[in-house]
Amino acid sequence: MVQDASLASSPRKGMLKIFFGYAAGVGKTTAMLKAAHAAKAQGIDIVVGYVEPHPRPETSALLDGLEQLPLLRISYRNVALNELDVDAALARKPEVLLVDELAHTNAHGSRNTKRYQDVEEILRAGISVWTTVNVQHLESLNDLVASITGVVVRERLPDNVFDQADQVELVDIEPKELILRLKAGKIYREKQAQRALEHFFLPANLTGLREIALRRMADRVNRAAQAESPSGSGRRQVKEHILICLSGAPSNARVIRTAARMTDAFHADFTALYVQNNEGEKRSKDPALLANVKLAEELGAVVVETRGSNIPARIAEYAKLSGVSKIVLGRSPAGKHLFRQVPTLVERLAELAPEIDIYIIPDSQPISSHPSRRKRHFRNLGSLLGTPPSSWKQWGITGLILCLCSAGGWLLRLCGVHDIGITGLYMFGVLGIAAFTAGPWYGAAASAMSVLLFDCLFVPPLFSLSVYDLSYFITFTLMFLVALSASALTSRTQAQA
Structure with a gap:
């Protein structure tokens, strides 16, 4: 009562x-x-x-x-x-x-x-x-x-x-x-x-x-x-579902508003997806991104967040699982990654989700306002490494594993194992560092440090960076490149998991 x-x-x-x-x-x-x-x-x-x-x-x-x-x-x-x-x-x-x-x-x-x-x-x-x-x-x-x-x-x-x-x-x-x-x-x-x-x-x-x-x-x-109208009258219509991707780009607000108008026209569900990559902590504080998230919510979108470095794969996976029928994107410029052409986001999504309609919204900004292609090359190269690290805990893990590899190398040398076995032990240690630390910077640093430790501890003259046998320079170079490549692949696989 x-x-x-x-x-x-x-x-x-x-x-x-x-x-x-x-x-x-x-x-x-x-x-x-x-x-x-x-x-x-x-x-x-x-x-x-x-x-x-x-x-x-x-x-x-x-x-x-x-x-x-x-x-x-x-x-x-x-x-x-x-x-x-x-x-x-x-x-x-x-x-x-x-x-x-x-x-x-x-x-x-x-x-x-x-x-x-x-x-x-x-x-x-x-x-x-x-x-x-x-x-x-x-x-x-x-x-x-x-x-x-x-x-x-x-x-x-x-x-x-x-x-x-x-x-x-x-x-x-x-x-x-x-x-x-x-x-x-x-x-x-x-x-x-x-x-x-x-x-x-x-x-x-x-x-x-x-x-x-x-x-x-x-x-x-x-x-x-x-x-x-009665729910059972007439032919049943399939509910449309429109997806956009959130970012801090200036053109993203235009994409959000266009998708909202499409949502009204199609009477569709509306979802805004943010894929957080390895720089997610930094991006989550981006005021432009936060403003676009707020705009999407005001226009009726359900904001969803996922994580992964392979952004096209994450978008396609979510779209398939959620029954998305249309994806609305801004125009992404084509670029080069080192010496090869990189497919745009639209091209990758068309390949990964061919059954979903993709709508491209042109950027209202002039082309001159975009960064030059040369700058994009350097940005792509930098994206291989991500943001420079600052965690003492991660550096502690890196140093500990390298010390264990050095101690193991001395044991192998006492057992009569040659240099190739010791270099393999260091490369195995670099893989462990890449697996147990966040971001590829630690693996890259460990690759260089492992070469220096191998030179100082196992190459005559010992406890010196001097090298009498010039053939060791080839060994150092190959060791560094293999360790760096393995570290980058391990970090990328870990980020996508």
């Missing part, structure tokens, strides 16, 4: 209604205020929490007759700013609260960074919210809007906030009519309107934004229809 009482006392979450348009001035706020007057006439307790101040007489006139909450005044850098007062809204607790511009970023010092976070708090208190959103503010459409208009929108709204709205009403007018309204001064003041006509409010831009908004609404309607 106590449990039932607590459930009854907890407020039911309010409903979110969005008035959605493709640009400023299409009439979102006007439509919201007209709907508010109609709701008030029906006896609904409806209050204005925040409406963006517009230089439009018809919008200001629609505020008459509606109760308005006092605004929260915040001073930032000697400028007084007005924001939604969340505490006042919670204290008044109307049935419906009007909050304009859902994607707005609050002034510094507000209780929440974004206005949609204020709205989520109000919804949890059981208050329904009506708000407005433009299509260019949706996070997944940011790159697409920028490619159409040439303007990168800074204030963005996570797609899941839009997708989880209880009701979305499209407010639409013809682009020609919108331009006429702008020229008549019904949207912006004269100087601001002129700048808008020359940049953002071009006919081609408005047409493109309108198409995106209509498509987004169509996707929402289709998703709702599928959710309401």
